[in-house]
Amino acid sequence: MKLGFGLYRHMLNEAHYKFAKQCGATHLVIHLVDYFGTEKNTKENTNQPVGEKDGWGKAGSGSEIWSLEELSRIKAEINSHGLELEAIENFDPAHWHDILLDGPKKKVQIENLKQLIRNVGAAGIPVFGYNFSLAGVSSRIVGKFARGGAISVAMEAGDETPIPNGMVWNMVYDENAPEGYLPKIRHQELWGRLKYFLDELVPVAEEAGVKLAAHPDDPPLPYVRNTPRLVFQPGLYQKLIDLKDSPANNLEFCLGSVAEMTEGDVYEATDQYSQQGKISYVHFRNVIGKVPNYKEVFIDEGDIDMLRILRILKKNKFDGVLIPDHTPQMSCDAPWHAGMAFAMGFMKAAISMVKSEN
Numbered sequence: 496m497k498l499g500f501g502l503y504r505h506m507l508n509e510a511h512y513k514f515a516k517q518c519g520a521t522h523l524v525i526h527l528v529d530y531f532g533t534e535k536n537t538k539e540n541t542n543q544p545v546g547e548k549d550g551w552g553k554a555g556s557g558s559e560i561w562s563l564e565e566l567s568r569i570k571a572e573i574n575s576h577g578l579e580l581e582a583i584e585n586f587d588p589a590h591w592h593d594i595l596l597d598g599p600k601k602k603v604q605i606e607n608l609k610q611l612i613r614n615v616g617a618a619g620i621p622v623f624g625y626n627f628s629l630a631g632v633s634s635r636i637v638g639k640f641a642r643g644g645a646i647s648v649a650m651e652a653g654d655e656t657p658i659p660n661g662m663v664w665n666m667v668y669d670e671n672a673p674e675g676y677l678p679k680i681r682h683q684e685l686w687g688r689l690k691y692f693l694d695e696l697v698p699v700a701e702e703a704g705v706k707l708a709a710h711p712d713d714p715p716l717p718y719v720r721n722t723p724r725l726v727f728q729p730g731l732y733q734k735l736i737d738l739k740d741s742p743a744n745n746l747e748f749c750l751g752s753v754a755e756m757t758e759g760d761v762y763e764a765t766d767q768y769s770q771q772g773k774i775s776y777v778h779f780r781n782v783i784g785k786v787p788n789y790k791e792v793f794i795d796e797g798d799i800d801m802l803r804i805l806r807i808l809k810k811n812k813f814d815g816v817l818i819p820d821h822t823p824q825m826s827c828d829a830p831w832h833a834g835m836a837f838a839m840g841f842m843k844a845a846i847s848m849v850k851s852e853n
């Protein structure tokens with residue numbers, strides 16, 4: 496088990512690499528999607544993006560995938576700070592909107608994703624995390640939901656607003672799309688789209704030495720914004736794994752999202768998927784409650800016994816990275832940094848304690 500840290504695109508700089516290292520991280524998971532146009536807007540409070548009318552901003556360029564040159568440069572920079580680059584998290588909606596939506600550019604886009612995964616492999620980055628979802632992260636509210644009135648996110652009801660044409664995964668990929676909304680489809684249709692994606696991409700990932708790692712739905716509800724979701728119960732992760740038998744078909748195991756699910760339990764799910772060696776990396780965070788009523792809280796405050804999770808992972812010889820994902824913000828001059836440092840300190844102590852147990 497390795498302690499990692501997650502950074503968004505606008506945080507890929509010396510100050511944040513140093514911060515991660517100082518928190519005890521050995522590995523990084525990075526986002527390259529420019530949510531909210533944050534490359535120009537470096538406010539730290541964008542670390543917990545909340546969907547608004549225009550979503551999380553404009554998707555990137557459809558024709559330009561992340562190049563080997565760019566990926567290698569970022570990796571070298573990270574390595575020069577004494578850190579390993581474990582994973583990239585999320586595709587840019589501009590690169591795969593028609594794969595998600597079964598649109599006319601699907602075939603061009605799947606070829607682009609294949610090249611992207613080859614680039615990722617050639618750069619020596621072992622994991623690519625993704626979330627096969629039309630609505631993406633949704634239905635969040637922000638408030639004083641964590642201990643001591645710390646600002647955090649929660650959910651009270653599923654967002655029912657339909658998704659406008661030209662938008663997917665909370666981002667606008669076509670500003671000139673015709674008026675109207677995404678048509679309602681059934682779960683079976685969406686599973687079919689996922690199967691196409693896995694059938695095409697997994698063999699390429701395998702060859703490139705990259706593991707594709709699926710995040711569950713956040714929030715895990717059967718429908719959000721009039722669109723079906725795929726992994727909204729723990730057992731549906733197995734369905735995703737069984738859809739394509741390959742060591743490259745893996746999971747980005749989000750403890751928060753799994754704990755928010757109404758069926759099963761987070762310990763059994765952790766055991767089931769780590770036993771199969773299917774977990775590439777873990778979003779190590781805690782929550783109180785389940786959909787449609789939960790709140791994200793401090794790592795030691797929620798429903799999940801985090802030490803019990805670590806013991807299960809140890810029993811099953813999990814050798815991957817754990818990152819804090821998101822965390823409540825603390826009342827001080829650096830709310831995001833303080834929240835993250837608190838989570839990292841807890842994780843570092845907990846991991847070394849569990850490792851030392853017989």
Ligand SMILES: [Mn+2]
Pocket residue numbers: 710713749751752778820
């Ligand atoms: Mn997560």
